[in-house]
Amino acid sequence: MDWKDKNAEMRDQLRVMNRAIPEVAKGFGALSKAAKEAKVLDVKTLEFVALGIAIADHCEPCIGFHVEALAKAGGTREELGDVLGMAVQMGGGPSLMYAAKAMAAWDEFTPET
Template identity: 55%
Template sequence: MSWSDKLNDTRGQLRGLNKSIPDTTRAFGALGKSVKEGGVLDFKTKEFIALGIAVAMRCEACIVLHCETLVKAGATKEEIGDVLAMTIQMGGGPSMMYAAKAQECFEELSAG
């Protein structure tokens, strides 16, 4: 399955969840908005952190959503590489395997 397919599947799954538990998903969305708009770090830096956590937690759905956001935010392949290197340093072998997935995802989604 391509990362674009994974992105579409993830969006579909989230739409289904939104219908099942709208109050919870709205509250989670409000939390995300608050975190991304507040504080001293810029939006792209926060998304880099989110991608690192997604890799360390081995969440492919999170990886594809944050890669898409980083593509839209203008992240470069080199910036992604730095984030993935730091994630590998902190998370060891399992993070290295998911870092490879995240790099592949970013490259596919940024190719358009």
């Protein structure tokens, strides 16, 4: 599984959809920007929260996007492990499967670690 290709393909699909519903896309973009503007929590912590939700909700494209963002925000594999453990504790077996996907995505986005 190539997570970089999956993210690129999803971005392409989103661009097509965004042209079909531009006002919705604009609204969601504004919401996303506002949610990511760290006030008390830093961006890395916010991305860990988003990743935990992505795993619990079984959203594979979300996992790819948030793992990529986490790597850029300075997350570590060890921190990722803690978050994956909590996501599994909260979501049981299905979250265990998606946590494994998140770890695979991490290893692809950060090959030097």
